[in-house]
Amino acid sequence: MKTSQHQQGFLLIEGLIAILIFSLGILGLVAMGSKAIAAQSDARYRTTAAQLADEIAGKIALGVDRSASGTKIAASLAGFQHLAAGGACAFGGPASADANVIAWVTRATTTGPGLPGLPGATATSQQIKVVGGAVNEVDITVCWQAPSDTAPRQLTLVTYVN
Numbered sequence: 001m002k003t004s005q006h007q008q009g010f011l012l013i014e015g016l017i018a019i020l021i022f023s024l025g026i027l028g029l030v031a032m033g034s035k036a037i038a039a040q041s042d043a044r045y046r047t048t049a050a051q052l053a054d055e056i057a058g059k060i061a062l063g064v065d066r067s068a069s070g071t072k073i074a075a076s077l078a079g080f081q082h083l084a085a086g087g088a089c090a091f092g093g094p095a096s097a098d099a100n101v102i103a104w105v106t107r108a109t110t111t112g113p114g115l116p117g118l119p120g121a122t123a124t125s126q127q128i129k130v131v132g133g134a135v136n137e138v139d140i141t142v143c144w145q146a147p148s149d150t151a152p153r154q155l156t157l158v159t160y161v162n
Contacts, residue, residue, distance in 0.1 A: 105123050
């Protein structure tokens with residue numbers, strides 16, 4: 001079959017356009033893959049932060065002195081308080097002397113194989129704040145910053161100890 005002069009090279013142009021469309025599709029898949037990996041890492045860090053917050057909440061609930069009235073519970077909770085001042089993952093104030101809290105801060109900030117720590121977590125970016133009043137509210141804030149994050153992330157667990 002003979003092609004006319006003005007149709008020569010049309011197959012080449014069609015092939016180049018098909019390769020261009022295929023390449024854009026592959027680039028889109030690669031971009032989606034990196035976003036999926038980032039989302040999976042974020043979910044893993046949030047799960048770890050929730051587990052750490054739940055762990056110390058349980059130790060606080062078990063370690064509080066319930067031998068007297070509500071004022072005794074509130075006074076006992078104060079011993080668990082850790083860096084109760086400040087905000088935005090830059091906390092200050094006195095650190096807790098409670099052995100459970102010290103061990104918890106170490107677990108939250110120590111990373112490595114088999115260790116539950118969070119990336120970028122420091123001892124001054126973890127907070128346990130006891131809110132006064134008759135409700136015995138304890139706010140536990142866990143902060144971390146993954147290598148790809150531009151700002152720290154945080155998870156706050158609010159619990160009531162009775």
